[in-house]
Amino acid sequence: MVIPVHDVNPARTTPWVTYGLIAANVLVFLAMPGTVGVPGQSRLAQTCELHAFLDHYAAxxxxxxxxxxxxxxxxxxxAVGPQGPGCVIGEPGYDKSPVLSVFTAMFLHGGxxxxxxxxxxxxxxxxxxxxxxxHVRYLLFYVVCGYAAGYGFALLNDDSGDPLIGASGAVAGVLGAYLVLYPKARVWVLVPFLIFLPLRLPAWLVLGFWFALQAVYSSGEGVSDAGTVAYAAHVVGFVAGMLLAWPLKPGTPPPPEPRGLLFGRRARPRETW
Incomplete structure (x- = not known):
C-alpha cells in the first residue's frame, strides 16, 4: 500500500470546505466517548458510553x-450482575432517524x-x-458520495446490525472524481520497501491501485479484517464520485507538466532546436 503525501497540482482557490470538513471530523472525534480519557472513569464505563453513542449516531x-x-x-x-459488570441495556431515550444517521456517521471514526x-x-x-x-457544489458532492457509500454498503449487508462509521465513503468519492478529472497529475507517495521510498507517480496509477485493493478486499480476499472494514462502501463511494465528476471532465484544465524528479530520478531536459 502506498502512502500519498502531496500532489503536483496547485489549486487556484483556497479549499475552505475541505479545511472545514477536516476540522469538523477532528472535533467530533475528540468529542466521542473514550477518545479523551476522563479521570476516574473505568475502561468498561468508556466502552459502554461509546456503544450507546454509536447506537444513537452511527448508521x-x-x-x-x-x-x-x-x-x-x-x-x-x-451495572454489576451475577456474571460480573457489564453495560446496561434499556429502551432508547432518543428518536433516531436512519436517514440522518448516514450524515452523522460520516464524522465518526473508530480510532x-x-x-x-x-x-x-x-x-x-x-x-x-x-x-x-x-465550494457549494463540492460540499453537496461530498455528502452525496457519503450517502451513496452508506446506502450501497447497507444494500449489500441489509441484515447487519453493526454500526457503520467514518468519512471513508465520502473521501472515496473525492478520489474517484480526482481520477476522472486529473488522471495525469503527479502524486508524491511513500512506498514501504525495507524503507519508505519516495516516488512521484501518476494519479491514475496511485488511485487505480487503491481502488483495485478496495475491490479485492470487499470480496473478502487477501485481508483478515474484511468484516470490520466497510470496503464495499469505499468501492461504491469511489464509483459515485467518478460518475458525478464525469460531466466536468471536458472543461477541466490539465495539471501542470512536472519538472525535475520523475519516479524518484531526475528527468533529462529536452533538447531544443
Whole structure:
C-alpha cells in the first residue's frame, strides 16, 4: 500500500470546505466517548458510553434498509450482575432517524489511524476537486458520495446490525472524481520497501491501485479484517464520485507538466532546436 503525501497540482482557490470538513471530523472525534480519557472513569464505563453513542449516531444497515430500530440499546451505564459488570441495556431515550444517521456517521471514526488516514487523503485530493466544482457544489458532492457509500454498503449487508462509521465513503468519492478529472497529475507517495521510498507517480496509477485493493478486499480476499472494514462502501463511494465528476471532465484544465524528479530520478531536459 502506498502512502500519498502531496500532489503536483496547485489549486487556484483556497479549499475552505475541505479545511472545514477536516476540522469538523477532528472535533467530533475528540468529542466521542473514550477518545479523551476522563479521570476516574473505568475502561468498561468508556466502552459502554461509546456503544450507546454509536447506537444513537452511527448508521446501521438493518435500520437503513428495513427501518427497524432496536427496542433495546446500551444506555451508557454500567451495572454489576451475577456474571460480573457489564453495560446496561434499556429502551432508547432518543428518536433516531436512519436517514440522518448516514450524515452523522460520516464524522465518526473508530480510532486515530482511521481518522488520520481519511483526512490525509481528503487534504491531498480534496482541494483540486473543490477548486473545480466550487465550494457549494463540492460540499453537496461530498455528502452525496457519503450517502451513496452508506446506502450501497447497507444494500449489500441489509441484515447487519453493526454500526457503520467514518468519512471513508465520502473521501472515496473525492478520489474517484480526482481520477476522472486529473488522471495525469503527479502524486508524491511513500512506498514501504525495507524503507519508505519516495516516488512521484501518476494519479491514475496511485488511485487505480487503491481502488483495485478496495475491490479485492470487499470480496473478502487477501485481508483478515474484511468484516470490520466497510470496503464495499469505499468501492461504491469511489464509483459515485467518478460518475458525478464525469460531466466536468471536458472543461477541466490539465495539471501542470512536472519538472525535475520523475519516479524518484531526475528527468533529462529536452533538447531544443
Amino acid at each position: 446501521v444497515p438493518r435500520e437503513l434498509i428495513h427501518d427497524q430500530l432496536p427496542r433495546l440499546v446500551p444506555t451508557g451505564d454500567v 486515530w489511524l482511521h481518522l488520520l488516514g481519511n483526512m490525509l487523503f481528503l487534504l491531498i485530493f480534496g482541494n483540486n476537486i473543490e477548486d473545480r466544482m466550487g
